[in-house]
Amino acid sequence: xxxxxxxxxxxxxxxxxxxxxxxxxxxxxxxxxxxxxxxxxxxxxxxxxxxxxxxxxxxxxxxxxxxxxxxxxxxxxxxxxxxxxxxxxxxxxxxxxxxxxxxxxxxxxxxxxxxxxxxxxxxxxxxxxxxxxxxxxxxxxxxxxxxxxxxxxxxxxxxxxxxxxxxxxxxxxxxxxxxxxxxxxxxxxxxxxxxxxxxxxxxxxxxxxxxxxxxxxxxxxxxxxxxxxxxxxxxxxxxxxxxxxxxxxxxxxxxx
Amino acid sequence: xxxxxxxxxxxxxxxxxxxxxxxxxxxxxxxxxxxxxxxxxxxxxxxxxxxxxxxxxxxxxxxxxxxxxxxxxxxxxxxxxxxxxxxxxxxxxxxxxxxxxxxxxxxxxxxxxxxxxxxxxxxxxxxxxxxxxxxxxxxxxxxxxxxxxxxxxxxxxxxxxxxxxxxxxxxxxxxxxxxxxxxxxxxxxxxxxxxxxxxxxxxxxxxxxxxxxxxxxxxxxxxxxxxxxxxxxxxxxxxxxxxxxxxxxxxxxxxxxxxxxxxxxxxxxxxxxxxxxxxxxxxxxxxxxxxxxxxxxxxxxxxxxxxxxxxxxxxxxxxx
Numbered sequence: 207x208x209x210x211x212x213x214x215x216x217x218x219x220x221x222x223x224x225x226x227x228x229x230x231x232x233x234x235x236x237x238x239x240x241x242x243x244x245x246x247x248x249x250x251x252x253x254x255x256x257x258x259x260x261x262x263x264x265x266x267x268x269x270x271x272x273x274x275x276x277x278x279x280x281x282x283x284x285x286x287x288x289x290x291x292x293x294x295x296x297x298x299x300x301x302x303x304x305x306x307x308x309x310x311x312x313x314x315x316x317x318x319x320x321x322x323x324x325x326x327x328x329x330x331x332x333x334x335x336x337x338x339x340x341x342x343x344x345x346x347x348x349x350x351x352x353x354x355x356x357x358x359x360x361x362x363x364x365x366x367x368x369x370x371x372x373x374x375x376x377x378x379x380x381x382x383x384x385x386x387x388x389x390x391x392x393x394x395x396x397x398x399x400x401x402x403x404x405x406x407x408x409x410x411x412x413x414x415x416x417x418x419x420x421x422x423x424x425x426x427x428x429x430x431x432x433x434x435x436x437x438x439x440x441x442x443x444x445x446x447x448x449x450x451x452x453x454x455x456x457x458x459x460x461x462x
Numbered sequence: 463x464x465x466x467x468x469x470x471x472x473x474x475x476x477x478x479x480x481x482x483x484x485x486x487x488x489x490x491x492x493x494x495x496x497x498x499x500x501x502x503x504x505x506x507x508x509x510x511x512x513x514x515x516x517x518x519x520x521x522x523x524x525x526x527x528x529x530x531x532x533x534x535x536x537x538x539x540x541x542x543x544x545x546x547x548x549x550x551x552x553x554x555x556x557x558x559x560x561x562x563x564x565x566x567x568x569x570x571x572x573x574x575x576x577x578x579x580x581x582x583x584x585x586x587x588x589x590x591x592x593x594x595x596x597x598x599x600x601x602x603x604x605x606x607x608x609x610x611x612x613x614x615x616x617x618x619x620x621x622x623x624x625x626x627x628x629x630x631x632x633x634x635x636x637x638x639x640x641x642x643x644x645x646x647x648x649x650x651x652x653x654x655x656x657x658x659x660x661x662x663x664x665x666x667x668x669x670x671x672x673x674x675x676x677x678x679x680x681x682x683x684x685x686x687x688x689x690x691x692x693x694x695x696x697x698x699x700x701x702x703x704x705x706x707x708x709x710x711x712x713x714x715x716x717x718x719x720x721x722x723x724x725x726x727x728x729x730x731x732x733x734x735x736x737x738x739x740x741x742x743x744x745x746x747x748x749x750x751x752x753x754x755x756x757x758x759x760x761x762x763x764x765x766x767x768x769x770x771x772x773x774x775x776x777x778x779x780x781x782x
Contacts, residue, residue: 218580222574225615296534298556
């Protein structure tokens with residue numbers, strides 16, 4: 207693994223985002239607005255009295271949702287459609303490494319810029335949240351970000367089969383929004399939804415790190431959650447390599 | 463030393479043939495019509511170290527397919543391929559670090575960042591030392607006259623400047639074998655001369671092996687001594703440019719100006735019309751008929767005689 211090239215790739219993503227800083231600011235507006243709306247809703251319905259940790263939950267995820275939700279990268283579609291991917295294929299740095307390092311760079315950028323949203327929600331909602339809980343959340347968020355990047359890489363490889371990224375993007379976005387806990391923690395959802403969403407990897411991106419750091423689940427569940435998170439990382443890595451083997455054959459057949 | 467060895471290379475791929483009309487396209491979703499297409503039909507050639515070989519042919523003849531096989535992107539259906547003693551399809555990092563691919567029409571630069579960022583990324587990919595990187599970048603940016611532009615975001619550069627930066631990307635790591643597909647596409651005559659100069663120097667001074675695919679026969683004429691002509695997946699000519707000229711040395715290209723239109727139709731000499739304008743005529747004629755042509759053209763006309771151009775020779779070989 208060429209770490210220096212990977213770090214350079216990460217820095218390029220951050221530089222591009224710095225060149226278009228409004229992108230990141232606008233991207234934060236959605237989780238910020240959604241977190242503030244949910245906290246207001248909790249207060250209006252007095253649900254925060256029944257579940258006092260919910261405002262803290264929204265405060266934690268408000269700045270990190272953008273970094274932890276997987277997405278389909280339109281750049282991959284454009285590289286494949288225009289044939290520019292050929293350059294990446296003849297370099298001694300695999301295209302998959304290129305995508306993963308770039309994805310981590312993008313997630314770290316979103317995380318950094320998301321701090322503003324997190325701080326704003328904290329100042330406005332004043333939830334009960336200790337420094338220790340924030341630190342535990344950050345530690346648990348790291349594998350979540352890595353898993354999210356891997357899932358984005360896997361989904362983006364669909365570009366080798368599908369022309370337009372819009373359909374899969376919407377599908378992944380909605381599925382991830384609901385099943386990751388970005389809108390509601392899984393624990394307040396109906397039992398059937400909890401069962402279905404627990405079988406998907408998205409839960410381990412937002413719901414698990416947030417609820418575990420706030421002590422909303424048992425220590426046994428934290429251990430089980432961590433193990434599942436790492437199992438999903440391993441499964442996604444294997445899937446990427448399997449899909450990539452098929453994808454490279456598409457390059458062979460389709461040509462550019 | 464042989465750098466590229468191709469023996470009986472075949473590539474066949476399956477292509478979906480779309481049916482016409484909306485109903486046809488709907489049927490295609492259920493039962494697509496598939497057809498085997500032979501992109502290459504058992505071609506064989508070798509390229510020695512330090513050779514600059516033109517690899518030319520009409521669209522769809524299999525040029526890019528060959529380059530894809532040689533650079534490890536495409537798996538051959540049959541035959542044996544070795545580049546720098548590596549089997550390209552294995553795509554070993556050692557092999558990939560020694561080849562370069564220039565695709566005139568496709569950029570690897572990041573439009574929102576200065577070209578220098580892409581160069582630095584490539585420096586890490588190819589594990590170049592600081593001094594190696596700085597020396598090569600200085601040499602290349604001076605050669606292509608872009609020293610002052612490497613810190614400008616790529617989207618603000620002109621097309622020609624971008625092509626030059628793109629070329630720097632492909633050769634920054636000093637590849638031993640360079641595959642070039644239309645390297646001078648969209649360049650002005652000065653930039654084209656710089657590219658020619660770079661290739662000639664690389665071949666002469668560094669012993670770089672170049673396989674050049676170009677529709678611009680001026681590139682071929684200027685850079686390559688050897689030509690491989692491909693048509694419908696088969697090699698129809700592989701030899702020295704001089705030998706090809708020898709084959710056509712009994713023909714001349716004659717340009718006549720100040721001549722009445724259609725007058726050549728009554729001439730009883732073997733000739734081939736290349737171009738006909740209101741008062742101009744370009745012909746290819748056997749060298750022994752030149753005196754007769756001069757007489758037939760009549761007074762008031764002006765005649766220029768040249769050897770037949772490379773383009774004509776290739777067209778005749780391909781038969782199109």
